[in-house]
Amino acid sequence: FPNDPIFRDTRQWWLHNAGPGSAYNGKLGADIHALDAWQITTGSNDLRLAIADTGVDPNHPEYQCVMPDGSMRIEKGLNVTLDPSTSFADSFGHGVMVAGVFAARTNDGWHIAESLGVAGICGGNGRDNYGCHLIPIKITRGRSGDATSFDIARAMVYSVECGARAMNLSFAGDGPSRVERLAMYYAITRGCVVSTAAGNQGFTPTKPQYPSAYAAEGLCIQTGATDFYDQRTTFSSYGPGLDLMAPGWFIWSTYLTYPHPISGAHQGYNRDSGTSYAAPMVTGTIGLLAAARPELKDTDFQHIIRESADDIGDPGVDQKTGWGRLNAGRALAAVSPDVGIWHDEVLGTVTGPVRTDTLMLTESGPGTFDRFREWHDATAYEVLATVAIPDSFVGPVRIWPRVGGTMTVRGDFRIPYFTPWSEIVAQDAHSFTLRGYIYRQSDATCRPCGDDAWLPLPPDQARFGFTVIGLVSRAPRSPAARAAAPLLRVTPNPMSARTRIVATAAGRVEIADAACRRVRAETLAEGAGFDWDGRDARGRALPPGLYLVRYEGVAGRSVVKLMKLE
Structure with missing residues (x-):
């Protein structure tokens, strides 16, 4: 595991660096330790991750598929620009590669040709788990690779409304932006973390890059790039707010399956370098953490991810490499089931x-x-x-x-x-x-x-x-209790825009506020569920706070506490 060809032939060194004798003869272990993380979780079909970029390939086999619940894996795609076209298809060739780092389906074999196929960090296990849902948001007009601050901010707000737990933003500029900063504050206080690239200004490496510099104030996570020897790449910026590093050199990922308007036809896969590809490694790790522990929120992800990093620069936290290189395995281990939050x-x-x-x-x-x-x-x-x-x-x-x-x-x-x-x-x-x-x-x-x-x-x-x-300290449970499946599944929890409520047995599900007043009720068949958008039975928006999801049916009774964010 996994059986993706480009992983198997060691070209995806950033997931597992086999060292000398591998495709790039790198340093053994100079990777994000994805195999350790995947021992804990490979993501969740109930999870949504967003990307704000030049778009994606809507029909790439690494992204698009029918999920186990019958929904499409790519959902809620949007072009937020003033472009007359509403398409979120990539005609530049950047977003399609960035998305593959965290969202390519994992352990699903080859696509297009027998030597092609990559694994994504939050891409499932190729069996009953197809990984996270992908929400592509196009923030560039036409064939351009440039985005405005207003479109970037719109993407952050839209990600929150879609219930995404993280939004990848592999864009950086020299100037601060109030609208981007306010949108980041809106996002992180409502359950969505923005994962940003540090920038590729290696010739002036300490120059602040925005909006990633706002990581210094806890509003996002900023990631720089390393090579396959665990060294900072010469192009990687290290201005204010650098949290950590992740591989960003010779990164194989998904590419266009249709002809590029300038470079022509491609086979759906390509390689590139830049901090643009380091940021989505953190985005994918956020997805794994949110799948393992849905209650994580706000700056929890920033602290857990950077404090779990492997120190690779000067001892301790340093200006050029922050807390060190991403270690997804250690980050997941830090929130194991015996850890309370x-x-x-x-x-x-x-x-x-x-x-x-x-x-x-x-x-x-x-x-x-x-x-x-x-x-x-x-x-x-x-x-x-x-x-x-x-x-x-x-x-x-x-x-x-x-x-x-x-x-x-x-x-x-x-x-x-x-x-x-x-x-x-x-x-x-x-x-x-x-x-x-x-x-x-x-x-x-x-x-x-x-x-x-x-x-x-x-x-x-x-x-x-x-x-x-x-x-x-948790009370020990009997073997029978450990084997019992929960009667209710509520994900994500906490919720922002919506959450999915599923009953494993037939019965009635009611949602009540903290004063135990019923606000919504549904009668469900075995294994059925519904999406709750935070409104009562009359369609009125309910305030943030604690809600109780109660099941009563043939299998007994169960109550789940649900936190609704602003």
């Missing part, structure tokens, strides 16, 4: 002023970001929250702040725009402490302002979102 929010306590200075803002945002642009004699206040670690966690835990749920900012008076920020300043076996900052305008400048004198929000609204992950 706790998400929560906590209100902070203002402990006192830190210093007074002038604060400059360049754009609007939540709270009082809209009221002033220049805050004279503004005072930064420290906000702290100490949280007890539940006794169910055994041994060491890993903790990080999340973008979603956090409403404090940096305390260095350098916040031209709103991005949530906090940090862990203390941790022991029993508790941890989060710290962030808020600002207050002086009375002389803003005497009648009341709560509006605070930025971004007054003290009673300063809060922190966080994740705790670690081994947990």
Whole structure:
């Protein structure tokens, strides 16, 4: 496993680098350890991953197929540009290759010719699992390879609406973009992670590349490129926000099965190099993580993936290679079934002023970001929250702040725009402490302002979102209990735009809100299911929060907690 020809002949070295004697005589083990990851999961038929690029080949056999539930694997494709054509077919030749890295079907043998066929990271097992659904979003007009910030932002919002857990964006530019940054914030706080390429500006490698530079603020994941010797490629940028590296040299992937308008006919497969092909390796790994642990969200993916990387540069985190080279196997092992994942929010306590200075803002945002642009004699206040670690966690835990749920900012008076920020300043076996900052305008400048004198929000609204992950103590189950299949399957969970609810036995399924008020009900046959779009029986949109999915039927009763994101 897998039996894809280009994997078997070792040209897909980035999945498994066989070292000397292989196709490229690389370094043994200088790969993403896909075989280790696939021992845990090969993806999920219920999962959606999106790509915003020049399009894909809609009929490529590595992408398109009929899924076990009868749906098509490529779904919800869209051209978001102003191009008169609504087609998302690739006429440039970039997106079709990028998509194959994470979405090509795995272990499905050869296609087009006996020597051709590749394996994708989230491509299933070739038997009962055909991998993730692919949502292609074309962001370039016609035969162009350029995209506007507005089309990139539209793709992010559309990915959220389609329920994608990640969106690959292998595009980079020199200029910052407010609309891209706001769309990233919208996406990550609603269940979709944007995976970006670091850029190929090796001649000016530290120059910021956007939107990947926003990874420094937790809004996306930024990936640079390595070769088959675990060295950074000379073209790979390492500007602000570099999280980690992944292979990006001599990458074999899918290509057009129809003639390219310039280069002519191809056989559906090709090779190329660039950070464009490193980013989708992280996208595929996000898909595997989401398949294994659907409750992961927000910056969980950034922390787990980069902190599981293999250190390949200077010892520790360094400027040129970040946390190291992607290790998908180690990332999956970090969220094994015996690991508990706790998400929560906590209100902070203002402990006192830190210093007074002038604060400059360049754009609007939540709270009082809209009221002033220049805050004279503004005072930064420290906000702290100490949280007890539940006794169910055994041994060491890993903790990080999340973008979603956090409403404090940096305390260095350098916040031209709103991005949530906090940090862990203390941790022991029993508790941890989060710290962030808020600002207050002086009375002389803003005497009648009341709560509006605070930025971004007054003290009673300063809060922190966080994740705790670690081994947990679980009650042992009897052999009979371990063998019993769940009566309800709800995926994805948490949900954004929609979720699939399936009953393994005939019965009635009801959805209730946290106050136990029924909002939707369906009677299902054995193995049947339905898609819930977050609306009640009258079609009215329901607010985000906790919902209960209850089954009662011939097999008994079951309840699943479902979290609906914003």
